[in-house]
Amino acid sequence: MSQLYSGLPRPIAFGLMIAGMFAVSIPVDSNAQYFGRNKVQYDSFDFQLFQTDHFEIYFYDEEEEAVDDAALMAERWYARHSRTFLREFHERKPIIFYANDADFHQTNAISGSLGQGTGGVTESLKERVIMPLTGSYRDTDHVLGHELVHSFQYDIALSTTDSTRFAMQLLPLWLVEGMAEYLSVGREDPHTAMWMRDAALRNDLPSIEQITRDRRYFPYRYGQAILAYIGGKYGDAAVANLFKLGGRTGLDSAFVYTLGITSDSLSREWQMAIRDAYLPLTADRTPADSAGRLVLARSMDAGDMNISPVVSPDGQYVAFVSEKDLFKINLFIADARTGKVIKTLNGAFTNSHFDAIRFLSSSGSWSPDGQQFAFITYVDGDNEISLLNWNSGNIERRISVAGVTAITNVAWSPDGQTLAFSGMNGGISDIYLLDLETGEVRQLTSDRYADLQPAWSPDGIHLAFISDRGEGGTNFTTLSYAKERLVILNTESMEIEVIKPFDGIHSNPQFSPDGRNLYFISDHDGFKDLYRISLSTRDVFQLTRLQTGVSGITALSPAMSVAMQSGRMMFSVFSGGDYNVYSMEPEELIGTPVIPPEDGVRYTAGILPPMRGANDGLVGNYLNDPLGGLPPDQDFEKKKYSARLKLDYVAPPSIGVTAGGPFGAGISGGVALYFSDMLGNHNLTVVASANGTFKDIGGQVGYLNQGHRINYGGTVAHIPVLFGYSTYGFGVDPTTGLPADIVRTVKQRIYVDIVEGIAA
Numbered sequence: 194m195s196q197l198y199s200g201l202p203r204p205i206a207f208g209l210m211i212a213g214m215f216a217v218s219i220p221v222d223s224n225a226q227y228f229g230r231n232k233v234q235y236d237s238f239d240f241q242l243f244q245t246d247h248f249e250i251y252f253y254d255e256e257e258e259a260v261d262d263a264a265l266m267a268e269r270w271y272a273r274h275s276r277t278f279l280r281e282f283h284e285r286k287p288i289i290f291y292a293n294d295a296d297f298h299q300t301n302a303i304s305g306s307l308g309q310g311t312g313g314v315t316e317s318l319k320e321r322v323i324m325p326l327t328g329s330y331r332d333t334d335h336v337l338g339h340e341l342v343h344s345f346q347y348d349i350a351l352s353t354t355d356s357t358r359f360a361m362q363l364l365p366l367w368l369v370e371g372m373a374e375y376l377s378v379g380r381e382d383p384h385t386a387m388w389m390r391d392a393a394l395r396n397d398l399p400s401i402e403q404i405t406r407d408r409r410y411f412p413y414r415y416g417q418a419i420l421a422y423i424g425g426k427y428g429d430a431a432v433a434n435l436f437k438l439g440g441r442t443g444l445d446s447a448f449v450y451t452l453g454i455t456s457d458s459l460s461r462e463w464q465m466a467i468r469d470a471y472l473p474l475t476a477d478r479t480p481a482d483s484a485g486r487l488v489l490a491r492s493m494d495a496g497d498m499n500i501s502p503v504v505s506p507d508g509q510y511v512a513f514v515s516e517k518d519l520f521k522i523n524l525f526i527a528d529a530r531t532g533k534v535i536k537t538l539n540g541a542f543t544n545s546h547f548d549a550i551r552f553l554s555s556s557g558s559w560s561p562d563g564q565q566f567a568f569i570t571y572v573d574g575d576n577e578i579s580l581l582n583w584n585s586g587n588i589e590r591r592i593s594v595a596g597v598t599a600i601t602n603v604a605w606s607p608d609g610q611t612l613a614f615s616g617m618n619g620g621i622s623d624i625y626l627l628d629l630e631t632g633e634v635r636q637l638t639s640d641r642y643a644d645l646q647p648a649w650s651p652d653g654i655h656l657a658f659i660s661d662r663g664e665g666g667t668n669f670t671t672l673s674y675a676k677e678r679l680v681i682l683n684t685e686s687m688e689i690e691v692i693k694p695f696d697g698i699h700s701n702p703q704f705s706p707d708g709r710n711l712y713f714i715s716d717h718d719g720f721k722d723l724y725r726i727s728l729s730t731r732d733v734f735q736l737t738r739l740q741t742g743v744s745g746i747t748a749l750s751p752a753m754s755v756a757m758q759s760g761r762m763m764f765s766v767f768s769g770g771d772y773n774v775y776s777m778e779p780e781e782l783i784g785t786p787v788i789p790p791e792d793g794v795r796y797t798a799g800i801l802p803p804m805r806g807a808n809d810g811l812v813g814n815y816l817n818d819p820l821g822g823l824p825p826d827q828d829f830e831k832k833k834y835s836a837r838l839k840l841d842y843v844a845p846p847s848i849g850v851t852a853g854g855p856f857g858a859g860i861s862g863g864v865a866l867y868f869s870d871m872l873g874n875h876n877l878t879v880v881a882s883a884n885g886t887f888k889d890i891g892g893q894v895g896y897l898n899q900g901h902r903i904n905y906g907g908t909v910a911h912i913p914v915l916f917g918y919s920t921y922g923f924g925v926d927p928t929t930g931l932p933a934d935i936v937r938t939v940k941q942r943i944y945v946d947i948v949e950g951i952a953a
Contacts, residue, residue, distance in 0.1 A: 232306050234299050235574025237901050238291075240834035240872060246824070247271045249285045251834065251871065256292040259326050259333070259620035259641070263290060265824055266334050266672060270341045270377075272822025273815045277376060278345045278433050286344050287871055288322040288337075293599035293617045295575050297325035301873030301899045309553045312336050315343035317351065318841045319871065326620025328599070329643035330667055331674035332749075333620070338377030343369075350440060359440040365405040368444065371416015372436060379816045380421040383697070383716040383799030384748040387767060388414040390471045390798075391481075391741045395769060398467055400460035405444075409770075421801035422463045427452050429811035466802040474798050475740040478720070481768030484739055485775035488763065489513060493532045495525075495774070500745045500752070500765050501556040502774045504529060505563045508759030512557055512566050512583075513774060514550065524550055524557075524568060526583050529763065529776065536583055551576060555601040556751035561609045565589070569600050576600040578612065578627070594634055597625065602646045602751065606653050613647040613656055624658055626684065637682060641669055645677070645749070650704045651757060656682045657702035657711055659749075663691030670826070673819035677749070679713060679726075694726055694733045694787075697799075698748060703755040703762075705782075712736070712755060712762065712782070714743050719798025723753065723764065725784050734784030736777070741768045836870035838877055843867075861885065874900030888942065889913045903952055910947040917941060 238253045248267050252260040267288060275281055291297040298307050302323045303314050313324030313336045322340040327333045346369060350359045361369075374385075388411070392398045401419065404410045424432050431451055439447035448456045488511065489495040489502070496517030503512045511529045516522055524538040538550075550570055557568035566581045572591070575598045580590040594600065597616035604613040612627040624644045626635040638644050642662040649656060659677040661667040666675040678693040679702055693699070697717030704711055711726050721742030725734045737743060744767045745752040753764035760779035765772045790796075797804055808817050815821055848862035863882035869875060878895040891913045897906035917940040926933040 232299065232301075233574070234301070234899060234902055234904070236296065236299060238296070241831045242834050243829040243831045244285060245829070247282050247285055249287045250829075251287065251289040253292070255618070256290060256326060256620045257831075259292075259330075260290050261829065262330065262641075262669065262672065263326065263333060263337060263620075264829065265826065266337050267341065268824045269672070269819075269822040270338045273338075274341055274345050274376065276815070277429065277811060278349070278437075279430075280345060280348065282344075282348060286320055286322070286348075289324075289872065290620075291323075291325040292620045293328070294325045295571060295599055297323070298571070299574055302871070303873070309551070313340045315340045315347065317347055318869075319839065320344060320347050320351070321871070326617075328601075328615070328617045328620065328622030328645070329661070330641065330669075330672070331643070331661065331676075334672070334674065335377055339373040342373035342376050346372075346436065349437060361440060363441075363443050364436065364439050365412070365444065367401075367404045367410075367412035367416030367419065368436065368439065369416075370413045371418075371420050372432060374413055374417040375420040375424065375432065376812060378417065379812050380425065380801040380805070381799060382417070382801060383719050383721060383742075384744070385414045385417050386471070386719060386799045386801060387721060387742040387744060389418050389467050389801070390475060391768060391770065393468050393471050394475060394480075394740055398464040400464075401456045402460070418467070418801050419459075419463055422466055422803060423452065423459075424810060424812060425801075425803040425805050426462075463802075470797065470800075470802040470804065474719075478738045478740045481739055481741045481766050481773075484737060484743075484766045485764075485777040485781070487773060488529060488532045488776050489515075489527060489774035490532070491771060491773075494527065494534045495532065497771045498746075499774050500750065500772050502752075502763040502765055503557050503559060503566075503754045504756045504761055504763040504776075505559045506561055506756055506758045507563055508756035508761035510535075510563070510583075511763050511774065511776075512559070512568075522550060524566075524581075526566070529761065532774075536586055538581065538586070551601070553746055554750060555603075556754070558603050558605040558612070560605050561607055561757075567603045567605055567612060569603060574598075578603055578614070592627065592632075594625070594627065597634075604647045604649050604656075606649050607651055607757065608653050611653075613649060615645045615647060615658070624656065624682070637684065637687070642667060643677065644680075646701060646751060648702050648704060650681075651706060651708040654683060654685055655704075655708075656684055657704060658682070659700055659702060660691075662689075663693065665693075666691075668819075671819045672823060679711065681711075681728075692726065692731070694724070694731075700749050701751050701753045703753060704757075705755065706757050706760045706779075712753065714753060716742070716748070716799060718796040719800065723762075724787070725782060733787040735787050736782055736784040739766065741766065743767075745772070834872070836872070836875050838868040838870055838875060841867045841869055872900070874898060876906075884913070885915055889915050893947075897951075905950070905952045907950040908947060910945070912945040912947070914943040914945060915940065916943075 240251050240253050242249060242251045245264050245268050250264050289302055300323055302321055303316060315322050322344060324336055324340055350361045399410045404412060404415045420432050434451045435447050438451055445456055448454060489499040491497050496515040499513050499515045501514045509529055510526055512526050514522055515525055525534050526536040527534045555569045557566055559566055566583050567578055570577050570579050578592040579588045582589050597618055599617035601615045610629055614625055615622050616625045621641055622644050623639055624637040624647050642660050644658055644660045647656050647658040658680050660680045661675040661677055676698045677700060678691055679699050681690045695715050695717030697715050699713050699715050701714045702711050709728055711728060713724055714721055715724055721744050722739060723736040723743055725736055743752050743764050745765060755762050761776055762782060763774055763776045765774050808814050844865035846864040850860055861884045865880045868877040876897045881892045883890045891911050893910035895908040920937045922935055924935040
């Protein structure tokens with residue numbers, strides 16, 4: 194969650210988190226690391242920069258191709274958002290791109306550690322957007338569009354030309370982040386719709402006041418849904434106006450002035466619209482608790498969030514990720530029938546060999562003999578594949594892949610000799626094979642398409658994965674994106690077949706044990722359900738018809754697996770705000786035939802109320818017009834990054850005057866200045882203070898370089914310390930020469946001069 198502050202010197206940071214959805218980052222002090230772990234700069238990035246019309250782009254060589262495209266995305270988002278906010282930037286805003294999330298977690302532009310749930314950050318000091326490339330152009334575009342909403346929000350809030358003060362602390366998080374989601378995604382979002390259906394089914398749709406004050410209601414999902422309703426009923430301009438006015442008058446007044454309705458009345462309208470839109474659609478569908486046989490849930494031996502279930506080949510065990518351990522996400526192995534946890538991985542807090550388990554967009558894989566489990570970890574600024582002997586609980590082998598710094602979704606081949614995985618290089622994802630005996634790596638795809646979630650066929654020849662390639666796929670000229678479809682790759686002939694049963698997202702492909710069918714998840718009708726496609730006839734069968742959905746944390750998080758020997762399927766279901774794991778046996782995986790919809794049929798279950806046409810409204814119009822605002826492709830003039838310090842903030846200065854007293858007349862006060870460069874690698878602090886006369890002026894200058902594995906710097910200081918005392922006695926008054934009581938005041942100074950160096 195993000196915290197809002199009223200002004201300097203504490204930085205404000207908004208961002209995109211993915212923990213359950215897309216969301217925000219928390220600004221924390223650099224010394225507020227958890228459990229003694231600090232942010233380490235494992236890599237030294239050789240940054241360059243170039244300028245577009247409205248942005249200054251920072252990048253390094255590895256990611257240049259993808260960043261060139263991202264710069265065009267940024268300009269298109271500028272055209273969209275400037276129209277929405279009716280505002281232009283008066284100077285270029287900086288965007289710092291990292292090639293992947295492992296590199297992004299090392300950034301110094303934001304102090305403190307960044308969790309896996311942070312997909313990007315926009316901060317207030319330099320109004321920087323800091324974000325990783327995701328491996329999918331569609332996802333990168335979404336994160337960028339979300340963060341640039343925050344850029345416009347800051348441009349309004351921090352403007353020095355507006356006559357009326359804008360107080361960001363008046364605005365709740367659901368408005369700030371929900372607005373960024375709505376303006377970058379729109380109202381057609383099956384993932385958020387799933388959350389709203391779940392709340393409606395539980396009769397737990399919150400009011401606006403509850404979302405503002407109660408942390409149980411995730412502000413990003415609920416904020417997006419409320420603003421979609423406002424945009425649909427009052428026009429999308431009202432969304433921007435609500436933000437602008439809310440920061441000046443407070444949100445309650447802004448509702449009345451902007452929409453002509455109170456927040457209480459609006460809450461009731463929105464709640465009714467959600468119920469009316471979704472509850473009739475769920476009437477003939479299966480409740481979540483009847484999805485299959487419940488295996489993992491909070492009421493059993495698991496946690497609230499039980500995700501990425503991977504069933505062993507014989508179907509007896511299931512590996513899953515959960516927060517059931519205090520303070521951390523960890524890997525567990527449980528009995529697939531009883532749900533009893535029988536093994537817990539020694540996680541990052543007790544295992545010095547890795548920093549964290551990669552869980553958000555990744556799942557592991559069992560070896561064919563069921564003795565080992567492969568999963569992804571963060572190690573030394575990159576991703577590694579760890580092979581766990583689950584009987585002993587020991588990691589027997591750690592594998593890093595040269596040139597591939599981010600890895601997701603590993604898959605063990607049926608012969609046990611090869612690992613397939615989706616890897617990222619330069620912000621672009623491809624499919625790779627790793628020979629476990631020789632360590633040789635073979636790259637199967639090499640292009641800008643997103644290639645994710647590989648799964649082996651039983652014959653060990655074919656790989657299924659999801660991608661935005663194929664006919665009608667992502668167009669890199671117009672930067673229009675296709676939703677992920679199924680792909681089957683022959684690893685011997687390298688022939689690629691694209692399968693697109695529906696128009697929605699397809700994810701998590703898994704072969705049946707006989708290789709004749711492919712199971713997958715799709716949200717084509719607004720519900721996230723399990724499907725089976727016959728590879729010989731291309732007939733599609735629906736396995737579940739849930740009221741909520743088969744889902745992981747994000748729309749593409751892995752949520753299903755199949756035992757390649759027994760055929761047992763295990764999958765996670767979102768319900769009651771939790772993620773629980775269910776299983777189905779092979780005889781339950783027949784399904785009912787899917788009748789292709791007639792042309793022009795539009796499903797409404799994945800649309801946030803009120804229902805409107807796909808191109809209706811300002812947001813719907815620009816999201817369906819990829820060419821609107823897109824600048825022509827161009828060769829940007831690149832130059833090497835040169836660190837220049839810029840004043841970030843001034844600590845509130847103080848000044849005072851003293852007269853009389855034991856120390857006499859004098860001036861007191863102080864000021865502190867903090868400078869840093871754009872990347873946050875170079876930090877300079879200057880402090881000056883006075884406490885009496887000219888002799889009592891002191892100061893301190895500190896410098897810290899955080900751009901390398903060894904952080905170094907130094908401090909120079911001159912600190913006068915003034916103190917005094919009085920003595921009383923009998924003596925002669927020098928002015929009269931007569932005996933008198935004499936009071937003597939003694940002032941003394943100590944000067945502390947410091948020169949020190951530091952390295953960490």
